[in-house]
Every structure is written in structure tokens, then in C-alpha cells.
Amino acid sequence: MTAMLSEPAPAVTPARVATTSLALKEARLLLGTSTLWLGVGLAVALCTAWGWTTEPRWDTFTANSGMASLVLAGFLVLIGHLAASRDHRHGATDSARTLPASTRRRTVALLALIPTAAAAAALAVGAELVLLMPAWPAGAFDPWLLTAAVVIPMVGAGLGVAVGSWLPSTPSGPLTLFGVAAVLALLPVLGSSAGALSWLLFPVVIDENVAPEIPRPTGWHLVYLIALLVVVTAVAVLRYWRLVAAVAVVLAVVVAVVAVRRQQAERLPITPDTVAAYLDESAQQCEVRGSVTYCALHGYGRWISLWQGAVEPIVRALPPNVTNLPVVRQGSGPATSVVVDQHWGRHGTWARDSRLDLSAEYIRVLLDMPEQLAGKPGPGSLPERNRAVLPKGSMELSTGPRCSGAGQLRTVMALWLLAQSDTDGRALLGDREKLRFGRVDFGQAEIEAARRLLDAPRGRVEALLNEKWALLRSPAPAGDALAAFGVAELPVSSGGSACQ
Amino acid sequence: MSVRWRQTLLLIGPVLRIVPWVPVAAAVLVSALALLPAVADAQAPASQVWGLRIAAVVLGAAASFAMVDPMALLSVTPTPRWLRQWLRVTVALVPAAAVWCCLYAAAASSAAPQRLPLGDLVAEAAVCALAGVVGAAVAARGGHSLTTAVAGPAAQGGLMAATLFLPASYSAWPLPGAAQWETAHDWWWAALVVLVVALVAANGEVWPWRVRRAGAGG
Numbered sequence: 001m002t003a004m005l006s007e008p009a010p011a012v013t014p015a016r017v018a019t020t021s022l023a024l025k026e027a028r029l030l031l032g033t034s035t036l037w038l039g040v041g042l043a044v045a046l047c048t049a050w051g052w053t054t055e056p057r058w059d060t061f062t063a064n065s066g067m068a069s070l071v072l073a074g075f076l077v078l079i080g081h082l083a084a085s086r087d088h089r090h091g092a093t094d095s096a097r098t099l100p101a102s103t104r105r106r107t108v109a110l111l112a113l114i115p116t117a118a119a120a121a122a123l124a125v126g127a128e129l130v131l132l133m134p135a136w137p138a139g140a141f142d143p144w145l146l147t148a149a150v151v152i153p154m155v156g157a158g159l160g161v162a163v164g165s166w167l168p169s170t171p172s173g174p175l176t177l178f179g180v181a182a183v184l185a186l187l188p189v190l191g192s193s194a195g196a197l198s199w200l201l202f203p204v205v206i207d208e209n210v211a212p213e214i215p216r217p218t219g220w221h222l223v224y225l226i227a228l229l230v231v232v233t234a235v236a237v238l239r240y241w242r243l244v245a246a247v248a249v250v251l252a253v254v255v256a257v258v259a260v261r262r263q264q265a266e267r268l269p270i271t272p273d274t275v276a277a278y279l280d281e282s283a284q285q286c287e288v289r290g291s292v293t294y295c296a297l298h299g300y301g302r303w304i305s306l307w308q309g310a311v312e313p314i315v316r317a318l319p320p321n322v323t324n325l326p327v328v329r330q331g332s333g334p335a336t337s338v339v340v341d342q343h344w345g346r347h348g349t350w351a352r353d354s355r356l357d358l359s360a361e362y363i364r365v366l367l368d369m370p371e372q373l374a375g376k377p378g379p380g381s382l383p384e385r386n387r388a389v390l391p392k393g394s395m396e397l398s399t400g401p402r403c404s405g406a407g408q409l410r411t412v413m414a415l416w417l418l419a420q421s422d423t424d425g426r427a428l429l430g431d432r433e434k435l436r437f438g439r440v441d442f443g444q445a446e447i448e449a450a451r452r453l454l455d456a457p458r459g460r461v462e463a464l465l466n467e468k469w470a471l472l473r474s475p476a477p478a479g480d481a482l483a484a485f486g487v488a489e490l491p492v493s494s495g496g497s498a499c500q
Numbered sequence: 501m502s503v504r505w506r507q508t509l510l511l512i513g514p515v516l517r518i519v520p521w522v523p524v525a526a527a528v529l530v531s532a533l534a535l536l537p538a539v540a541d542a543q544a545p546a547s548q549v550w551g552l553r554i555a556a557v558v559l560g561a562a563a564s565f566a567m568v569d570p571m572a573l574l575s576v577t578p579t580p581r582w583l584r585q586w587l588r589v590t591v592a593l594v595p596a597a598a599v600w601c602c603l604y605a606a607a608a609s610s611a612a613p614q615r616l617p618l619g620d621l622v623a624e625a626a627v628c629a630l631a632g633v634v635g636a637a638v639a640a641r642g643g644h645s646l647t648t649a650v651a652g653p654a655a656q657g658g659l660m661a662a663t664l665f666l667p668a669s670y671s672a673w674p675l676p677g678a679a680q681w682e683t684a685h686d687w688w689w690a691a692l693v694v695l696v697v698a699l700v701a702a703n704g705e706v707w708p709w710r711v712r713r714a715g716a717g718g
Contacts, residue, residue: 172523
């Protein structure tokens with residue numbers, strides 16, 4: 001038996017195929033790095049923790065997931081640097097020179113880390129969204145900001161590769177990371193208002209959206225981030241394609257400057273006057289549920305059932321002939337409506353606090369009690385929260401002088417109605433912190449009277465409500481109206497401090 | 501002069517040569533840049549305190565690269581390991597501390613109306629820097645390559661990740677005058693004690709336990 005033995009023809013791999021297979025190898029190596037998955041896990045955990053207490057909205061979600069992506073980008077700077085400086089560690093420089101793939105081809109293959117980082121970041125954002133379930137972000141969806149959360153880790157990976165190919169010594173990776181983190185940490189310290197230049201340079205848009213439909217130049221922000229990505233990528237290959245890469249860097253810097261300038265130009269100055277049109281009745285979509293009208297801003301239709309949970313128990317306790325029930329409006333509205341803002345607690349006590357706040361506010365408007373704010377109210381009614389709605393200083397909030405609702409029938413009925421809104425009304429009446437109606441002060445006597453009403457059969461209280469409804473919406477003293485429930489005449493506050 | 505002192509004096513020169521001074525110089529540059537906003541624009545609130553914090557982290561990160569002995573497995577020396585390692589700590593941290601003190605002086609002079617409590621800020625800075633040195637010192641017991649020292653900045657990163665994102669009322673990084681400044685700094689001092697104990701333990705001799713036990717048994 002003879003065998004034909006011949007020299008196999010030398011396999012010549014085309015450059016493109018070789019680069020592609022190297023790139024795929026780099027991508028697989030990155031996906032196998034436990035540090036990457038530690039970063040993804042940390043990003044998802046941070047985003048979930050930051051959004052845990054409030055009902056999700058698109059603007060806060062993109063801010064949280066953007067900040068989480070920034071943490072992931074930090075991990076990728078380190079990983080990218082370690083990958084790009086691989087040839088220089090453990091005295092491997094000489095061995096690496098003997099490899100068939102040139103340093104240029106290896107550097108180009110390392111750029112595969114950038115799309116791989118994008119995939120990891122997209123996975124993280126997806127996991128963050130899934131962890132919000134069963135809730136889903138409300139408000140206006142901004143695709144640019146969601147994309148920014150994916151682009152930021154790409155910039156991190158590109159920066160790591162760029163620094164690793166120019167400064168391969170091991171300390172330069174962590175020092176670059178800390179240097180960049182220092183710059184990013186100082187940017188917000190320098191910028192006081194949301195429109196300041198340093199805030200526009202910050203990779204994540206973290207200011208809250210005052211109104212869902214207010215125009216925000218977020219597309220330009222994404223252009224700025226992509227320009228940064230082009231800069232770091234071009235710097236990584238600058239050693240091998242000097243002219244092309246240098247031109248790319250210059251062009252990208254020009255684009256970045258233009259993008260930031262456009263953001264400055266297109267940003268709407270946030271003042272009560274400019275935002276009014278985006279918060280008033282024309283921006284709200286109304287829906288009738290039960291006998292109450294709820295008007296939500298764009299994208300907040302899902303929240304109507306949350307508000308309904310706060311309002312419905314009160315409406316059920318009212319006499320059936322009460323017709324002109326206050327409208328619940330999100331954003332702004334006349335004084336006869338109940339105004340809610342874009343915050344709502346999620347889970348446990350946070351949700352309960354939001355619900356009780358709205359119940360108390362609904363009762364306050366229903367019974368025509370004096371409101372918390374004196375002077376011109378800004379958008380959103382719950383004053384302690386307006387701070388978050390508008391950047392500091394853009395609106396003057398002043399709390400009106402406290403007044404006394406002691407001895408008024410309306411105060412006692414307000415307390416009884418509020419007790420109806422919670423599963424354990426008696427326990428609620430024992431918690432002074434939760435019992436707040438505008439700027440109305442009251443004492444233990446009124447709470448005690450409301451407790452007596454709670455003990456009485458519900459039908460008798462409803463009959464009282466029916467009978468005295470006109471009186472209830474005025475500051476009239478209780479007199480002997482509650483005598484049937486065993487309540488002695490309540491002491492009435494005299495003088496000018498009584499609520500009107 | 502005792503033998504230890506003579507050994508120490510003889511070792512200072514070689515240790516000075518092996519500390520990677522380029523990262524240290526880069527760290528000095530970065531920390532000076534971090535304080536630039538505070539000095540240039542004293543109006544920027546909090547920039548002095550944050551500049552000093554960033555400076556401490558960066559200086560500590562650079563210092564941690566002095567902790568790894570690539571020849572540890574081969575060096576049979578008459579000097580104990582603790583002496584060599586503590587010399588590395590001293591040689592790396594003394595310049596870092598000097599630079600930080602200069603930056604503090606610059607920050608304090610620019611923050612005329614604001615008070616910068618030196619003692620508490622020193623505790624913060626010492627923890628930020630030592631976290632890196634301790635991380636690298638612990639890693640250097642087993643690892644002997646340059647990437648071993650990345651454990652230092654990684655430990656600092658872990659410290660940041662664990663403390664920076666806490667809710668404001670539990671923040672470990674309050675500004676001077678904040679309500680939780682005192683409480684937070686009790687924790688900083690406690691962390692400093694923990695880190696010093698960890699550094700003492702990490703700089704000790706790496707005993708080949710198995711060999712020793714086998715020897716004792718035989």
C-alpha cells in the first residue's frame with residue numbers, strides 16, 4: 001500500500017478574516033471576564049436600588065440607568081486597559097512581536113470590546129427594566145436618553161483601549177479611571193443650575209423633567225456622547241493611521257462642541273411662566289372613573305388607578321347628592337381642583353404616604369380648607385415636593401401663616417374622612433405626623449371627636465354628613481352638632497388666627 | 501547602632517529606586533488638577549472638600565503600586581519581610597502625605613469663610629489612601645506581578661461603590677457643617693483603625709505553613 005505524501009499548501013488567511021477572528025476572540029474573552037459581570041450586576045443593583053422607593057418615570061429611570069452605566073463604564077476602562085496592555089505585561093513584549101498578527105491588527109481587533117460593551121450595557125438596561133415589573137415607567141419615553149445608557153459603557157471600553165495602547169504600564173489604567181472619575185465628580189460641583197455648561201458636559205442627563213412634553217435637546221446630548229466615542233476610538237488607532245485618525249479626532253471634537261452649543265441654545269429656560277403651558281389643562285388628558293374626573297399629563301394614564309385608590313374611599317363616604325366633586329389634576333389647575341405632581345411612592349410605606357397625602361389634599365379641597373401655599377402656587381401642589389419638580393431658585397415657595405381649625409365641624413369631619421381612606425383608621429388617627437390638611441392646626445379634642453365618630457355606626461355619620469353638608473364646607477363651629485355622638489362642645493379658637 | 505537600623509538605612513536607597521515614581525508623579529498632577537476648581541473659583545461650594553478627597557484617593561492609588569515585590573519568591577534576605585514592606589509603605593506614603601498637606605494648605609487658604617476641619621479630613625484622606633495600600637499589601641502576600649497591585653485601586657473602588665451611593669442621610673461623605681459630619685467621622689476613624697490593623701497583618705511574614713507543619717510533624 002502506498003501513500004501519497006505531499007506538503008500541504010501553506011494556508012494563507014486573508015487579513016480581514018484574521019482580524020475578524022481575532023476580534024471575535026477578544027469579544028469572547030471580554031464576555032468571559034468575571035469583572036465585567038460584576039460591573040453589570042452592580043449597575044443593575046444600583047439602578048434598582050435608586051428607583052426602589054418611587055413609581056418609575058422615564059426621566060428618572062434614564063437618569064438612574066445612565067448613572068449605573070457610568071459605574072459599568074468604570075469597570076470597562078479597567079478591563080479595556082488590561083486587555084490593551086496585555087502584550088506588555090510579564091515581559092511578553094518580545095514574544096508578542098513574534099506573533100503573525102501585527103500590533104496594528106491586534107489593536108483593531110481590540111476595538112471589538114466596544115460593541116461587546118454595548119451588548120453588556122444593553123443587557124443591563126434590559127434587566128433594569130425587567131426588575132421594575134410589574135410597574136412600568138410613566139411619562140414621555142425618550143429613546144435618546146435610553147441609548148445614552150448604552151453608549152456610555154462603550155466610551156468607557158474605548159477609553160480603556162486607547163489609554164492601554166498608548167500608556168501600557170499597569171498603573172495608568174486605574175489612574176486614568178480615578179482621573180476621569182475626579183473630573184466627572186467635579187463637573188456637578190462646578191455647575192449650579194441644570195443648564196450650566198458643566199452639567200451639559202456630564203455624560204448623564206440627570207435633571208428631572210419638569211413636564212413630560214417639555215422639549216429637551218437630548219438628541220444633541222447623544223450626538224455629544226457619540227462624538228466622545230469617536231474620539232477615544234480614533235485615539236486608540238492613532239498610532240497606525242495617523243492622518244485618518246487625527247482628522248477623525250478633530251472632526252469629532254468639532255461635532256461635540258457643536259452638539260453642546262446646540263444643547264445650550266435649544267434648552268428651554270425653566271421658569272414658572274415657560275413651563276405653565278406644559279402643565280396646565282391643555283396638556284392634560286382627562287378620564288372619569290367612578291364619579292371623579294382625573295386628568296393626567298402625557299404618559300401618566302397608568303397612575304390614575306393609583307390616585308383613584310386615594311380618592312375613592314373618601315368619595316364612597318360622601319352623601320350621594322354631593323355632585324361637584326373636585327377634579328384631580330396632574331401638573332397645575334385651578335384652586336378648586338386637587339393638583340398632584342409627578343411623584344408617587346412605590347412599595348409599602350412610601351406608597352401609603354403618597355396615598356394619604358393625596359387623600360388629605362382631596363379632603364382639604366373638598367371641604368374648602370385653607371391651602372398650604374400663600375401667594376402664587378407653582379406647578380404641583382404638594383409643597384414639600386415642589387423642590388424636586390423645579391430646579392432650586394426658579395420658584396419662590398412660601399408657606400402661609402398657620403391657622404386654627406379647632407372647634408370647627410369641618411376639621412372633625414376631615415379627620416373622619418381621612419380615617420376612611422386607610423385600612424386601620426383608628427391607628428391613623430393616632431399618628432399626628434400623617435394628619436395634615438393644608439395649614440390648618442387642630443388639637444387632641446378634634447382627633448378624639450373623630451374617634452367617637454369612627455366608633456359610631458357608619459350610617460349615622462353619613463346621615464350627619466348629608467344633613468350638615470353646607471355647614472361642612474364653612475369654618476362654622478361644631479356647636480352641639482356632635483352631641484349625639486357623645487362629643488362635648490369643642491373649644492373654639494377665638495381671634496384672627498381661626499381658619500376662614 | 502543596632503543591626504535593624506543599619507539594615508533600614510541600607511535598604512532606603514534600593515526601595516526608593518523600586519517605587520514606581522511615574523504613577524506617583526501622574527497622581528500628584530491629577531490631584532493638583534482636582535483642587536484647581538477650588539483654588540480658581542472659591543465660590544464653587546464643596547469643591548475644596550471634594551478636591552481633597554479625590555486627591556487622597558488618587559495619591560493612594562499610585563502609592564499602592566509600590567507594595568508588590570516581584571522578586572519576593574526568590575529573595576532570601578537577612579531583613580524580615582515586615583521591615584521591607586513597611587519601608588515600602590513609608591517611602592510611598594510620605595511624599596503622598598506631603599503633597600496632600602500642601603493641597604490642604606492651598607484649599608484652606610482659598611476657602612476663607614469656610615472651615616475645613618483638619619483632623620476629620622485627615623482621617624478621611626488616610627482611609628481613602630490606605631484602602632489602596634492595604635488592598636495591594638494583602639494581594640502582595642500571594643501575588644508578585646504588577647497586576648497584583650491593581651487590587652489596591654480595586655479596593656478603593658469597592659470603598660467608593662459601597663459608600664458613594666448611600667441615601668443622603670446615611671452619607672459617608674458629608675460636607676463640613678452637615679448634621680451627620682460627627683457620626684460619619686466616627687466611622688472614618690474606626691475604618692482607619694481597621695485598615696492599620698489590616699496593614700500590620702498584611703506586612704507580616706508570609707509563613708510557608710505547610711512546610712512548617714510538615715517539619716514539626718517530622
